[in-house]
Every structure is written in structure tokens, then in C-alpha cells.
Amino acid sequence: DQQVKQNSPSLSVQEGRISILNCDYTNSMFDYFLWYKKYPAEGPTFLISISSIKDKNEDGRFTVFLNKSAKHLSLHIVPSQPGDSAVYFCAASAVLQGAQKLVFGQGTRLTINP
Amino acid sequence: EPEVTQTPSHQVTQMGQEVILRCVPISNHLYFYWYRQILGQKVEFLVSFYNNEISEKSEIFDDQFSVERPDGSNFTLKIRSTKLEDSAMYFCATSRGASGRSRETQYFGPGTRLLVL
Numbered sequence: 001d002q003q004v005k006q007n008s009p010s011l012s013v014q015e016g017r018i019s020i021l022n023c024d025y026t027n028s029m030f031d032y033f034l035w036y037k038k039y040p041a042e043g044p045t046f047l048i049s050i051s052s053i054k055d056k057n058e059d060g061r062f063t064v065f066l067n068k069s070a071k072h073l074s075l076h077i078v079p080s081q082p083g084d085s086a087v088y089f090c091a092a093s094a095v096l097q098g099a100q101k102l103v104f105g106q107g108t109r110l111t112i113n114p
Numbered sequence: 115e116p117e118v119t120q121t122p123s124h125q126v127t128q129m130g131q132e133v134i135l136r137c138v139p140i141s142n143h144l145y146f147y148w149y150r151q152i153l154g155q156k157v158e159f160l161v162s163f164y165n166n167e168i169s170e171k172s173e174i175f176d177d178q179f180s181v182e183r184p185d186g187s188n189f190t191l192k193i194r195s196t197k198l199e200d201s202a203m204y205f206c207a208t209s210r211g212a213s214g215r216s217r218e219t220q221y222f223g224p225g226t227r228l229l230v231l
Contacts, residue, residue, distance in 0.1 A: 034219065043118070043205050043222035044157065089157065100145060100170050101159035102220060 003027045004092050006105035014113050019077040021108050023090035026071065030092040034102065035064060035075045038087045047088075048075070080112045116140040118223035120206050126229045130195050135226045137189045137206030145211035146189045147220060148181065150174075150202040157205065163189065164211065196230045203227050 005024045013019045021035075031052040036044035050057040050064045050073070057064050063076045077084055087109050091102040119138045127133050139146055148160040161171040163181050180192045189208075193200055203225045209218035 036222070041224075043120075043207075043224045046219050046221060049219060091157075100147070100162040100164075101172065102149075102157075103159070104157040106156050 003030075004090060004103050004105040006088075006090060006108050008108050009106070010109040010111070012111045012113060013080050015082060016079045019075075019080045019084065019110055019112070021075045021077075021088050021090075021110065023073045023075075023105050024071060025073075025092050027092070027094065027103075028071070029094040030103075032093045032095045033064070033066060033073050034091045034093075035062075036089045036091060037084075038089060038107070044089060077110075080110075082112050082114055085110060085112045118206055118208055118221055120204075120223040120226050122226060123224065124227045124229075126231065127196055129198055129230055133193050133196055133228060135191045135193075135204050135206075135228070137191075137208075137223055138187060139189055139206070139208035140210075140221060143208035143210050143221075145169075145209045145218065145220075146181075146183070147207040147209075148191045149205045149207060149222075151205065151225075152199075152202045160191070193228075196228075198230050201228055201230045 003026050034049040035047045037047050038044045048059050048062045048064050050066050055066050066073045087107045089107045090105045093102050121136045146163045149157050151157045159172050161175045161181055162169045178194045183189050205225045206223040207220040209220045211218045
């Protein structure tokens, strides 16, 4: 099942710079997208979401961009901090179709270097 | 801040044994979910539960799996006869879900690591 793909398994960024995590999807029925952050031995922690009626949503240091025509979303973290080091998952759902399940990407391990 | 909690944190069992994984949802949440993550793989949806019945399930959720909310607070996942390939992290998630198609965020518990020997 490759409906949601995160093609970069890892990313390393200098502290204070911008981190950009990418996610692609194939199912045009997806209309709600979320980013989760996960530390080892913990559950996914919700970060930010975006509905398909928007192309941008911002919350503090986190901004999610959605390009529906390209079926692509990205998470920008600026400025990056050492505590941001974790695995980041994007997830998608087809809410208007009545689906409740989230479909996850494989995750990208972000390392912030001091 | 309210949290989803799960017990046990770790469970080791013999193949063929029954296991019950427990979750305490956030108190005003109405939708409950189970996901699993096999080591090195994606987080996969298993089942969603609303109004005391299953509302959606994946092909993974076969007859060996069941869910219930026995006492109005706990939400459980039972695996009747465990197989080696059931070894995974199992995550419970809950969402407020004021309406059936509300875009409600799902909040995850810390997970139960199940190891089947």
C-alpha cells in the first residue's frame, strides 16, 4: 500500500535553519492531512493538520503546505531546534468519503545538529 | 493535558495464546481506533469503533481480532490466538468526533509492544 509516501528516510539539518519534510500521496479522495512526530518508545504526537480546501496552515514554528494538483504536502519547521529530532509521519484520510482511518507514510527521521 | 493511556506497555506471549490490550481514551472522545506498527514498517490502521460498534476495519482485522468497550471507560483489543506475525507495537487512538464526518484529529497513546514467541 503506497498511497502515502515519504521518500526521504532521513534528513539532517543545522540548528536554527529550516527543516522541510516532504510527503506525496496518490489517492485523490484524501481530503485531510496530518503530520505526527514520534520519539522512540512513544506514540505518534499530533503536530499540525490541513484540510484540502486550504493550501497552507501555520502553527508557531510549523507550517504545512498542500499542493493538490501535485498531490504533495510538506512540513516546514523554522527555526529548527534540537528537540525537533524525531521521526515525522505524514498521514491522510478521506473524511468526506466517510473514512475514519489514517493512512501513514513510512516516516522521515529528522536530526537537528547543534 | 488529557492523554490516551495504554496497558501493558510490554507483553510477551506464546503463539496461540490470547492477549488483551487495554486503552483508556480521552474522556470526551467518541471515536476509538487501533493501529499497529510492525518493526521497520508503516503504522497501519486496524479498526475504528463508534457508538459501541465497529465502524471501519482493515483486511488485517480478521476473525482473530475483536474490540470492545466493556465498562464505558476502557477500550480493548483482543487477539484470540496470537501468531508470530502479530508481534508489533499496537497503538490506540481516539478522536472527539462530534459528527460522523468531522475532521477530528486522532490522538495516540504510547503503545503496547507485543512480542509473540
